[in-house]
Amino acid sequence: MDVSQFDFDLPEELIAQTPLKDRTxxxxxxxxxxxxxxxxxxxSDVVQYLNPGDCLVLNDTKVLPARLFGQKEDTGGKIEVLLLSQEEDHRDRWSALVKPAKKVKEGTVISFGDGRLKATCIEVRPEGGRLLELSYEGILQQVLDELGHMPLPPYIQEELNDRDRYQTVYAENEGSAAAPTAGLHFTHDLLREVEAKGVHIVTLTLHVGLGTFRPVNVDNVEEHQMHGEYYELSEETARTLNEVKSNGKRIISVGTTSTRTLETVANEGEGTFHASSGWTDIFIYPGYQFLAVDGIVTNFHLPKSTLVMLVSAFAGRERILSAYEEAIAHRYRFFSFGDAMLLM
Known part of the structure; x- marks a missing residue:
């Protein structure tokens, strides 16, 4: 399957640069x-498409302010760092992207905030990646809150005045390098309205990592390799999901991250759910048979991206590209701060 089959023309002015004042x-x-x-x-009309007994699944990951601007200690050269994920066996070692990558070699030390935080490159990885060892005093999350910036995608050029607008209202578990943007449309009031209708609401966690930033650089879809991302699904969530399925009701995932987590666990359980955690590199593209989800809330995605492939696997490639064409004609806003789709 050729990657070009998932391409479409998007007017640049439809790329949303700022979030709306009202999320809904x-x-x-x-x-x-x-x-x-x-x-x-x-x-806000999404509630009317949800039925009593259905289950809405939210990804409660929280974005770290993990974009840092520092200087090389030896030359003073400016370096930008994006922390992506902690190494499993060492809490102060992080997989990261750096710019300009050619200036960061093994042994390079980068200083942030007059030395409040330092990062030493201990491994050069492919595609601009680096393994950094951090040194600091105190709690890293507090240091990042003081020195870091929200890691907005490169297609957003405007400054974000309120960093909470790049977090879902239910964000809880820190660890993401990007927001699960489908969830940005929900407010506490809207979620209460959903719950009042008799819809179950459960959470899982998938920390969005390098895979979000990696373009598909191969011609053949099947040759693309997804980067692993850490997920957790609790026993309580698994129990609710199994009950919903056994009652013949629907599971509606909020976002492609929730979808990938649910499908990972369902594949392990041959269609049922269990408490699980680990790393998933599941790649969903047309031909995939869904075991978990019956509907998806999602934003509009980049051309030729793995996310367009995922929604095409769910609803059909021609159906999705036709819907995208219709959205463009109606001047929908695209990408992270843009408008939404409900696929059912």
Whole structure:
């Protein structure tokens, strides 16, 4: 399958640069896999498409302010660092991206905040990656809160005045290098409205990492290798999901990250769920048979991205590209701070 099959033309002015003041005011394109017409709604209308007994699954990961601007200790040269994920066996060692990469070799020491935080490169990795060992006093999260910036995607050029707008309202477990952006549309009030309708709400965690930033650089989709990301699914969430399935109700995942986690666990359990944690590099593209999810809340994604491939696997490539074409015609806003789709 050729990557070019997932390409489309997107006017640059439709790339959302700032979040809306009201999270729920985004547009919502409702795409029924079996119908030929789409519904154009506001995101707050999502409640009317959820039924009592259904389950809404949220990714409660929290974005670290992990973009850092520092200087090489030996030359004073400016270096930008994006911390991606902690190494499993060493809490102060982090996989990271650095710019300019050619200036950061093994042994390079980068200083941030007049030495409040230092990073030593201990390994050069492919595609600009580095393994950094951090040194600091106190608690790393507090140091990052003081020195770090939100790791907004490169297509967002505007400054983010309120860093909480790049967090979901239910973000809890720190560790992501990017937000699970489908969840940015929800407010506490909207979630209470969902719950009041008799819909179960559960959480899982998937820390978004390098895979979010990696383009598909191969022509053949099957040759692309996803980067592993850490996930956790609790016993309580697994129990609820199994009950929902056994009652013939639907599981609606919020975001591609929730979808990938659910499908990872369901594949391990041959269609059932169990408490689980670990690393997943599941790659979902057309031909994949879904075991877990019956619906997906998602944003509009980049051309030729693994995320477009995932939603194409769920709803069909032609159906998705047609919906994207319709969204462009109706001036929907795209990507992280953009509008949303409900696929059912």
């Amino acid at each position: 005011a985004s547009k919502l394109l409702v795409v029924d896999k079996d119908k030929q017409e789409n519904d154009h709604k506001q995101f």
